[in-house]
Amino acid sequence: MIVLFYLAAGIALISTICVILQSNIVHALIYLILSLLAVAIIFFLLGAPFAAVLEAIVYAGAIMVLFLFVIMMLNMGQHSVDQEKSWAGPRVFIVPALMATILLAQFLNVLSDYSFDLVPTEIGVMQVSSLLFGPYVLAVELASILLLAGLVSAYHLAKK
């Protein structure tokens, strides 16, 4: 269990770094999918199978497919790789690295106060849904209104 967790976490970390450093956009996307699937495995190991499978269906299976779909429409060739390489020099990484270090320091500081003897309990689909349609029903309805608005406006914009 713990070995699987560290394996998935390692894959997620390395592939996310690869997403940033990769100048070929299709390869970057493949690494991003790999990272999302690794995060799904982490969710599963933490006892949230529903969140894990939704991560795989929605993020890896739907949103990334649309990303790839758009990339297929744009004519990305060697020139885009070269352009990306010329943009992503070492100087670009200074400020983001600094900010990431600050975040990491904060994160470690917060985490150091917690003890780590928690045992993951599996929360099934039933429990998640009874919470979603019980106390959190307002949030679900608001999200559905937002999505409907997005859908209608996308339809309107595409018709022009």
Place this chain on the structure above:
Amino acid sequence: MQFEVGSALSIGSILLTVIVVAAMLIWVERRLLSLWQERLGPNRVGPFGLLQVVADMIKIFTKEDWVPPFADKLSFVLAPTVIMIVILLSFSVVPFAPGVGVIDSNIGVLFVLAMASLGAYSVMLGGLSSDNKYALLGSLRAAAQMVSYEVFMGISILGVVALAGSFNLREIVLAQADGSWFVIPQFIGFVIFLIAGVAESHRLPFDIPEAEQEIVAGYHTEYSGMKFGMFFVGEYLGLVLISSLITVLFFGGWMGPFLPPIVWFAIKASMFIAFFILLRAAIPRPRYDQLMTYGWLVLLPLSLVNLMVTGAIILSTQ
């Protein structure tokens, strides 16, 4: 060693059976098609031409496995493996008989849907990395088709999930134990799932992503040797998977009188495989825009109405 869920014997025999059946389907399909078209079909190699598959395999293994110099190597090699991996993984949650299965997952149905949506990468990466306009056109079609039909596929089986009260495929079979197969209350769901299943595995008549007459061979135009073989066997694996899923979700899985459970499962699944092959022989390919319009304007509203009516009936009888 005996059969129980998750034992090495169970896993090994499922893996072997599924792959052998998928490979044998190449021969079955050609023989059945020729039967319906009043031809003979492959009948030279071995008894009834049974060894045709072996001959084909030897040929495909010894062919040159060529990666075009202009292709993107990583995604070109990755693409055919994706389809094999996701479909074989989907079989892990399918309950074949009591005690025969790889895992009893509480998210079985969702897992199958997740794997089906990951399968779209295979055709997309294959077409995109080939750097060939026919391949690109094919994978554009495939991507749009698979993303759209995934939606109805998911919604169409939610009625069954609501009736059985579980995402676990084994519990869905057990919920049909009294002989009340879900195909009767969920007939609309069954028809939509069947159509979406054909579109997901992009078999004829919905093989628009690889329509030979228009775009050579679609997304696998540049593939040869064993990489093409993986796409080819992957398609038949998808056919076996869809047939097994229909059996489990709508036709009571392994349930049946007299014969052993696994035989019932095999009989039901083979019926659907034969039906899919008959579809190929009987129905011409629609135009691409017809397929998409039909999906979004007919199947989506129908599956939503089906789900709402099912939910209302379940609530009113409680």
